[in-house]
Amino acid sequence: MIPIRLFKKKKFLVLSIILLILLVLFSYSQNNWLTTTSITIKSKELPSNFDGYKIVQLSDIHNKTFGKNQKRLVSKVKNEKPDIIFVTGDLIDARKYDEEPSLILMEQLVNIAPTYFVTGNHEWSSGKYESLEAKLLSAGVHVLRNESERLTIEEQKILLLGIDDPYGSESYVDVAITKDSLNPFADEIEQSSYTLLLAHRPELFSTYQEYGIDVTFSGHAHGGQVRLPFVGGLVAPGQGFFPNFTAGKYEENESTLVVSRGLGNSIIPQRIFNLPEVVSITLETE
Structure with a gap:
């Protein structure tokens, strides 16, 4: 017979x-199990030809790989059949720089749909x-560095803007630099029936609203890194603990913000209840 004490130890x-x-x-699943989040944005201002327009947003890849040659991630994007793809910054991680995974990804994305990138x-x-x-x-x-483009479907147009992350400036004052980036487009935004903005930082949502942006696409927050039930994200860069903007769709003053939870990690190496995501957005005319 096995002694009780030995049995308990075993x-x-x-x-x-x-x-x-x-x-x-x-731990592995939380960092590697890819999800797709679907969001619908309705607006009376959206030109009718853009009704059903499909956008895929990726963000904050930070050197991350999802299968050989990014096969799993590319498959997720293809499944959405996007009209356009937005990548909202931080393809690489500055602390462990490795551009190859993101370049492999981007080379494939451009064969799926026109792909636009802004810096993080x-x-x-x-x-x-x-x-x-x-x-x-x-x-x-398409790299947008404080630049604009017109997206056109049968002569109907919407305005697309992309601005540099303010970290790229010598003077690191987020709001002032962001306003300097957007000021040259004030008249263009006012004349446009509908405007989309690619900007890495969601915490500047109130600034984007000042310019009458219809929809802003951001990342940076990593979903709050740890997502708590009934609370949301725990911590995000630029927002601190219990941040306001970490994931999904936010609406204020007739402006919408879409925040991607992102795909990779940086300083904090582990996600918890915060799976990497592909964001699929459909624009609809109301």
Whole structure:
């Protein structure tokens, strides 16, 4: 017979091993299980030809890979059949710079739909952005650096703006720099029936509203890193603890903000109840 004390020790050891395995599996799944979040945005101002227009947004990749040659992530994007793809900053991580995973991804995205990119803070803090930008342009990515484009469907147009992350400026004062980036487009925004903005930082939503932006697409918050039931995100850069803007759709003063939870990690290496996501947005005429 096995002594009771030895039996209890073995039982404890077996349970500890099982618990450890479950913890490792949980940790891995939280960082690697890809989800798709669907959002619908309705507006009376949206031109009728853009009714049903499909946008896929990706953000904050931070060198992350999802299968060989990004196969799982590319498949998720393809499944949405987007008309356009937005990538809202932080393709790379400045602390462990590796541009290859993101370049492999972007080279495939441009074959799915026109792909637009704006910088995040990590592009600038890496000190290697100029080289990265040249490779993105060579791959066929539309890089918007305080620039605008008109998206057109059968003569109906909407305005697309993309601004640099304010970290790229010598003077790091977020609101002032963001206003400097948007001021040249004030008349263009006013004359446009509908305006989309790509801007990395969601915490500047009130500033975007001042310019009459209809929909802003942001990332940066990493979904709050840890998502708590009935609370939301725990912490986000630029917003601190219990941030206001971490994931999904927000509406204020006739302006909408879409925040991607992102795909990768940076300073905090673990997501909890905050799976990496592809955001699929459908515009509808109300």
